[in-house]
Amino acid sequence: MSELILFYLSSAVAVIASLLVVTNKNAVHALLYLVVSLLALAMSFYLLGAPFAAALQIIVYAGAIMVLFVFAVMLFNISKEDIVRESQWLSWQGWIGPAALAMVLLAEIVLVIQQPAAVATNTVTLVDARAVGSLLFGPYLLAVEIASFLLLAGLVGGYHLAKSLVDSSDTKGGVDDHS
């Protein structure tokens, strides 16, 4: 029973925090709400019987990727004017389209849940690190390899972009070679 209360509590936190991510005017505050949302999701994972996934959720998403996001946004030097501009952009008319599309998804989910075959059973099976590992390197090996290829491509691209350019100007000792 207490697990159920905890689960709904953390899910509620996740939903509210995610809403605040979208509606917040200040980019850094929005990112902090995203971190809270990820932590709440990790809690939900844990309660659903996946402690390893929960720990990885915090270490990888909340602890590493979001830090990089905060790091990048931090450098934008957000001022009061940015927040005012942001609040001008976020008018209520802008919410109509996304809300209508989300309603379609919500209706679909309600339909799916109502079908008796898809009713979730209440048995929580514990998925530990060993199980995750043997699944990743067993049936899902191909997916892991594809994901690692993608990451490698990103790595190479990042390295290429950050590489310092070869200094072609050869002006040592103040010699003016344009003359």
Place this chain on the structure above:
Amino acid sequence: MLDLIIEHAGLLITIALMVAVLIPIGAMLVWFERRMLGFWQQRYGPNRVGPFGILQSLADLIKILFKHDWIPPFADKPVFILAPMIGAVSVLMSFAVVPMTPNLVVSDSNIGLLFFLAMTSLAVYSVILAGWASNNKYAMLGGMRAAAQTISYEVFMGVSLLGVVILSGSFNLSEIVLAQSELWYVVPQFLGFVIFMIAGIAESHRLPFDLPEAETELCAGFHTEYSGIKFALFFLGEYLGMMLISMMITTLFLGGWMGPWLPPIVWFVIKTLLLICFFILLRAALPRPRFDQLLSFGWKWVLPLALLNLVVTAAVKLWGGF
């Protein structure tokens, strides 16, 4: 709800005791460090308040509590207040999984080691957000350094621990301690031990890796604008972090509570205290590197070594070496 509280009363008391013991010890470490630094640098250090100056931390605490708790008008107020709390809380949470004796552990979790890594990675936010929310160029530079340094060293910290996980076959810290009953992991995992120690110093921003607050170039780095109790929280977080890293090294590499004749808690305290002394000695002995030296040392030397350690350990384990 009430029956739930009664059911877990023992646990709640343990948690309360842990916090009540850890925080004063963290404060005492400040005095201990200053005395030890004095000893190694052939001067006295604080020796006026009480016998051997033992009440120095109490005097500091009283002073700091009565200071004006000032929030700069240009700061981002909610984040400015939040930042020091994240640091202290995430470090205190990590102590929950450290087995100090076979029985004295708040949460003997199956993902204890991962929980420690998760809390360490969350502790970064404290420094980054403090740097950002202060809206001050020195604080900002400190926050940037902290972000780059911590993300880099977190990677090696995780990889260096995987050797221990392979040998013991568990993320549970108590089981890792028990797996060392024949041989402490510092012997087969010496490389992992050294790398974890380096990463631990970098994660807790201790000298010689305290570049986020390098006072000679950045005023005080990320906590330039902080005063009063919020500054005290940062300070406490740093010392608790040093204690936590020492306890983790003890647990993972030095056999935890195990040892002959003496009771488990005594062995645990002795090993932890020796490691803390070593950290203080490092502070007394080593100069601070340049920031780019720190990062290139990490990525070009420590990461390949950590990966090599992991691969060799896995290979030996597969061929039945242990």
